[in-house]
Amino acid sequence: MSPPKTAGTRNKADIVAVIGASGTGKSSYIKGELLKKFPRLLVWSPLEETDDYAGFSSGVVVRGKISELVAQVQTGTKAIVYVPTGDAAAVKLQFDRFCRIAWEMEPATKLLVEELSGVTMPSWSPPAWRKLSTAGRHRGLTIIGVAQRPANIDKDFMGNCTEVRCYRVNYDNDAKVMADVLRLQTAYAPGATGKTVAKKGMDQLRELPNFHFFHKNPDLSVRRGINKSL
Numbered sequence: 001m002s003p004p005k006t007a008g009t010r011n012k013a014d015i016v017a018v019i020g021a022s023g024t025g026k027s028s029y030i031k032g033e034l035l036k037k038f039p040r041l042l043v044w045s046p047l048e049e050t051d052d053y054a055g056f057s058s059g060v061v062v063r064g065k066i067s068e069l070v071a072q073v074q075t076g077t078k079a080i081v082y083v084p085t086g087d088a089a090a091v092k093l094q095f096d097r098f099c100r101i102a103w104e105m106e107p108a109t110k111l112l113v114e115e116l117s118g119v120t121m122p123s124w125s126p127p128a129w130r131k132l133s134t135a136g137r138h139r140g141l142t143i144i145g146v147a148q149r150p151a152n153i154d155k156d157f158m159g160n161c162t163e164v165r166c167y168r169v170n171y172d173n174d175a176k177v178m179a180d181v182l183r184l185q186t187a188y189a190p191g192a193t194g195k196t197v198a199k200k201g202m203d204q205l206r207e208l209p210n211f212h213f214f215h216k217n218p219d220l221s222v223r224r225g226i227n228k229s230l
Ligand SMILES: Nc1ncnc2c1ncn2[C@@H]1O[C@H](COP(=O)(O)OP(=O)(O)O)[C@@H](O)[C@H]1O
Pocket: 020, 021, 022, 023, 024, 025, 026, 027, 028, 029, 211, 227, 228, 229, 230
């Protein structure tokens, strides 16, 4: 008899950061590629009105009620989209509870957290989120964290990611963080006058057109690409 497989080896579990300014193509990538298949899905969706993860996944929306979230998890609802409600303090509390519940989900669950900058800070994040982003993949969970302003989110998260997808960012401090994460080298290309122009990593990130990205692979190599057409 073969030994029972652990959750960590049975599933291809990853932690993926998806970074970029509003409208650069993050959610389209998530829907089109990362969530093509999901045995079970749990989404933190502050911008559900426009993102419509429930429509995309044929999921059930839970608005601001942790008890209802627990009930949906227990009934085995395949896709659950949680929309936080209330002021900043209420949202913070809901995120902590949301992360604890996510930790208990069965292996192979995909967990998506949109707008991470609303619930973590560079030097602080809820302990339950930290636990997810340090040990979640060993439990077989796939975790996708999304942010428009990477300089504002918890620093450890990016360090724990197996993959990082970065679209254009619109501020120097965000570009600096991401150029470092991606270890982008200065690029040399002919300028308008034909003379070679050097472009620093952070400027390459500031100038990406919509839907263009740099992607750090699990083997740490970085590729440049464009979103698949919708
Ligand atoms: N490859 C693409 N070509 C054309 N339009 C796209 C493409 N990818 C996304 N879009 C559109 O651009 C808008 C913003 O994309 P979205 O993925 O929601 O961005 P973000 O999540 O970064 O704010 C959406 O209306 C989407 O349908």
